[in-house]
Amino acid sequence: MSGLWGLDDESFGDVQRPTPLGPGSGRAGDAIPEQLLAGLNQPQREAVEHRGPALLIVAGAGSGKTRVLTHRIAGLLATREAWPSQILAITFTNKAAAEMRERVEQLVGEESRGMWIRTFHSACVRILRREAEEFGFKDSFTIYDSGDVRALLKRLIKERGADIQGLTPGSVAARISNAKNELHDVDSWARTASLENPLDAAFLELWRDYDRELRRANAFDFDDLISQTVFLLRAFPRVAAQYRKRFRHILVDEYQDTNAAQYALIRELTQPVTRAELPDLRADLPGASLTVVGDSDQSIYAFRGADIRNITDFERDFHGARTILLEQNYRSTQNILSAANAVIGNNFDRRAKNLWTDSGDGAKIIGFTGYSGHDEAQFVADEIVELTSAGMSYSDIAVFYRTNAQTRALEEVLIRTAVPYKVIGGTKFYERAEIKDAMAYLITVANPDDALSLRRIMNVPKRGIGPATEAALQAHADQHQITLRDAMRRVDEIALGPKVAAAIKDLAALLDELSARPEADPGEILRELMSRSGYTDQLRRSPDPQDAARLENVEELVAVTREYRRQNPGGNLIDFLTETSLVAAADELDDSGGQVSLMTLHTAKGLEFDAVFITGIEEELMPHRMAAMEPGGEAEERRLFYVGITRARQRLHLSLAMTRAQFGQVNPAAPSRYLEEIPAELIDWRTPPTTMRATSSQRAVGRWRDLPRESFVTGYRDAPKALPKGPKREFANTITEVRDNSGMVLEPGDRIRHKDFGEGRVQAVTGVDKKRVAEVLFDGAGRKRLLIKIAPIEKLSP
DNA sequence: GCCCGTCGTCTTTTT
């Protein structure tokens, strides 16, 4: 236990200092400086000033909760009620944590050093690494992401032959995750389950296998990070007492998204400390003061165990709690807020809350109904062009959708229209095979016990180590109770061909050599691994043009690791891997980029933009057909829509399509029920939706799929006029279709023909090279900007 | 052991 806290900036503040203040003991001598209170409205001010054991700040969307939290922290420091090291602020994303840290630093300067402002997961990783030895783990443990979990389960299911029972990696992973979020372990779950059910019995065995494999690999999954921390604090009271003594003020953001395990963690950390537990205390300490901020209307993570009761029952849970309501909105126009209020008002069983602003009605919400997802995407692109030519910056615009699959059409059209964009989340980069390979190499170096990563790279690049050889190695490992990595080192003991044996030995030697340098620059380790393993050579020599792109990706990863080292001097390989494991989608957001942001509605939470597009507002998509079946799912989907609406500051666009492609198949789509909940006068429909929904649910889907287009048009609710007719639009689709117009020379005045927009005249040409953009006035479709290189156009005449 | 073609499955949201 000694050396628990090094002499770094996080050493314990002495709680017994001259102005000792437990929660509830009243205020310190110093008053909160007026500059920290200036500009706050009355409830905000109260939320900053209140002192007591527990405080719930119910913060409606855009009501300035980050401001309140940061000013509250600054106030605690300025009055000397707390030392920085006594503050623990917990968020859900790194971006939120970084923003909070930055804003506190702006308010109090250097003094913020030593505070823990972290996500749930990274705070827990930190505790687990510090206590690993005590707990029987190595502090070099690695973290399995959902892909790793599935890969492991896939193998285990196959080994047990459980696949015939219909158990899939996905379903088993979800069940284990849910159970762990409920703070179950295998044994406690077994006690509550009825094991006569063969499916449950098989699941239980798999879970046991899975946990055993994780332990053997010296690895944790995401859910373990929280639950194991709770188990640790419960099992080792002395360890728990250290943390309880240290953290005197705990603040939790987005409290409505906490699950049972996270709730338990907060409970553990806010328990009092007695002298019996920590003899060096001069007196017993009351539990830390707890401040939570949240909004039950924005609870959208029930599917991963978030329990809305954590926030609704807060006052009952935490004795002496005070609740403060923030309802004044500083973000959106009244029109946007009215729409949001109207939608969320349809959720029963909620504490009434009404967002308001004094900043005026603003523009009307714009609505659009497209024929197809492509048509809808074209609307989005056209509006973006209009907004930006009116002076709005790309980075102030965001496009939201319910499912990641919807990005395809949007991306195709945005590329063609030359709108710069970035897809947030989707985590594409780290999911590429070559990046996963490179990361597996790094993990294998950092954590030699991790057999999953070792298996992944064992035969990449090809070394002639096939399934049979791998099985022989594993058998040898099992037989001698050693790890797979040990078995590779001792390959001489196995009867294998000389070529394969030499390859295995070489690989083991390379990995061991780099494992011996745990503090080396991660970028340097990666570079050596990639070149000495032959990985880069294999890509370089390949005739496949895609391998050139893969090589570039690997090089980009090397650049990422180097950048990491630059930002975190002394950051070692384990630190780097931890950070990359815990990045959330929202963390990728970079507002300096000058790009439109594309993301799911879930990712959008906590963000705001001048202009927002919410797309795919259709039945089956919003509410999503899967969610609608779950208990409480329909209400949660409504909250999701509400979250999307309230992200917009100035302009809100709502769009849907009459048909939506899925699996390459086109299906009819009906307007979402939520659209009808918005008062009609708030929306200016460019093209209104049909009232198809009323009948669609009663009709066999196949029946009206074949109806002529006119039947879509008749029966529009108060439709001013029929949808624009005209030739059926064919959208040039896949961007993978190789089109290269780089040779085409266009000048103002040229006539061109576009595949979708028909004929038009070039007005101007800007940009250089691959990024040349033509501004074209089409005879029928109006003004468009096109990326010349890839636009589906042909030149007609000079 | 490796390569390549065919066929079936799948998609909700994420730390």
Place this chain on the structure above:
DNA sequence: GACGACGGGC
């Protein structure tokens, strides 16, 4: 329409 599983030919 993408990806993985599987089987046949080398």
